[in-house]
Amino acid sequence: MKVLYLPCLILTWTLATASTTSAQHSDHQNHGSMHSTTTMPTEPGDASFAAISEIVKILAQDPDTDWERVDIDALRVHLVDMTQLILGASVETEEIPNGLRMTISRSGRPGGAASRMVPAHGPVLASETGWSSIVVSNERSITWTVTDPEDGDVSQIRSLGFFGLMATGDHHRAHHIAIAKGVSTH
Template sequence: MRIPAIAVTLLAFSVLAARPLTAQEHVHTPGMTHPAPPAQLPTQGGQAAFAAIAEIVALLQADATTDWSKVNLERLRLHLVDMDLVTLRSRVVATPVAGGAQFLVRGTGESIAAIKRMTGAHVTMVMNSGGPRVVRTELPDGVRLIVTAADPGDAAAVAKLRGLGFIGLMVSGDHHPAHHLALARGDRMADHGH
């Protein structure tokens, strides 16, 4: 009896498919490469404000004491909008003064109010933390900050203030993460006017 060719082919494939391959049968040849293992997932949410809010949400969810009736992530989002406006959409003119520097921080549209809110709150925190002396004056389109070292005769401290500039002064200190968490938790003391 003659077996049709298709049946022989199917039988051969089924025998080969049923036979497990072992690692010892895998032969490497020169120049052979393997695909890279799957990459680790990114840790950022794709945009800084989005990632900051996602981090806060994760902290709130992990904390069994979170009072969800007080949580207000919109306040945090609005604060992050202010941070963006001040950081990226304001104009700063720095001028050396005795013992430090003067910063004229100006904007247009929404950035004016953001400049006033952010600098108002931050100047208070700088002064309360023993930082440099800051005199803040509101202008129609922003603020004037005169920042002087605690010891105006300390050349290194004065150079540091001038080197930091306005944005360096704004980001100095480690209070920002705690402030963002307090805003999201609904702590009224953390408010900047939102």
């Protein structure tokens, strides 16, 4: 059986106001100094495209950017992994004392993304939260166990679940810049 994964575009943007002069619009040529107000989106596309666009702008403005090392394709691959993980990962959860055990399927593109992301994110989660984060992989699945040794954040861990735990922490933006600069893969 073949499974077809279709990319999903998630379009989100905030509207901002931009002014343009009437000289740019033929219907206002008779009013030389008249201004019109046009509403423009601030995001240039879906979330992944917007992230790449923003990082390209940051790199272009940084005089220390080493263009020989920049790897936007690697960033794109990672952003595709993030999308595959969020939209398609198959996860079974089990509440355990002090936390949560999650079993993630390694099948298909979402499973491949999980295989690259969960083992890398597990130790980062532990260092940022103080929770125990243990990742064990086998041929068919990844088992990720997150617990609070102090038993204080158990309800938070359980409420976040797999996807919330994957999104926890403030390292993602720096990680994406590092990938784009060709410095790090996690």
